[in-house]
Amino acid sequence: MSTLPDSREYRTGSDPRTLRDALGCFATGVTVVTCLDADGNPCGLTANSFTSVSLDPPLLLVCIHKNATCAVPLIEAGHFAVNVLQTGQQPASITFSTRVEDRFGQTPWSAGEMGAPVLAGSLSIFECARNAVHEGGDHWILVGEVKKATFEAGLDPLLYFRGSYRRLHFD
Numbered sequence: 614m615s616t617l618p619d620s621r622e623y624r625t626g627s628d629p630r631t632l633r634d635a636l637g638c639f640a641t642g643v644t645v646v647t648c649l650d651a652d653g654n655p656c657g658l659t660a661n662s663f664t665s666v667s668l669d670p671p672l673l674l675v676c677i678h679k680n681a682t683c684a685v686p687l688i689e690a691g692h693f694a695v696n697v698l699q700t701g702q703q704p705a706s707i708t709f710s711t712r713v714e715d716r717f718g719q720t721p722w723s724a725g726e727m728g729a730p731v732l733a734g735s736l737s738i739f740e741c742a743r744n745a746v747h748e749g750g751d752h753w754i755l756v757g758e759v760k761k762a763t764f765e766a767g768l769d770p771l772l773y774f775r776g777s778y779r780r781l782h783f784d
């Protein structure tokens with residue numbers, strides 16, 4: 614079968630960049646996943662690996678790179694929060710994905726009901742109890758049971774596609 618001029622292909626052993634580019638064709642929202650570490654300090658990172666898993670029981674997951682600074686706090690915390698970002702929170706996404714001295718000093722937040730930080734103005738917030746942690750290659754698959762979910766009906770999502778931030782462009 615002939616391929617289109619712009620089509621590209623990944624096979625086992627190929628450049629991982631090509632696999633990243635293939636995976637980047639899946640458009641996602643953007644979240645900041647947060648918890649308190651063992652000393653009670655807030656920590657969190659930007660993640661687009663967020664997925665709903667189950668309605669009964671209510672489960673979701675996020676994949677956390679094992680080398681991320683907050684990987685251990687996140688998999689050890691009893692509770693964590695997934696903050697789904699809206700278009701006005703692109704600065705928060707950048708802050709929580711780059712080497713910033715004090716991520717929480719730059720982003721308005723408060724303690725959620727179960728302690729994990731919730732970011733002000735988020736599109737939706739899922740406050741979770743840790744349900745399971747699975748190995749997933751170089752990531753941890755962190756599964757949470759949703760204890761509380763809040764959302765703002767009138768806001769638009771921050772999107773991520775092919776390595777760039779995007780927004781919806783239809784009504």
Ligand SMILES: Cc1cc2nc3c(=O)[nH]c(=O)nc-3n(C[C@H](O)[C@H](O)[C@H](O)COP(=O)(O)O)c2cc1C
Pocket residue numbers: 643658659660661662663676677678679680681682683706709710711712773
């Ligand atoms: C849009 C976007 C999505 C990301 N998704 C994930 C993710 O799902 N899991 C992950 O471990 N890192 C993800 N990252 C990378 C982390 O946010 C980044 O590596 C973070 O800085 C790691 O935390 P640290 O700097 O405290 O080690 C993503 C980054 C961006 C910009």
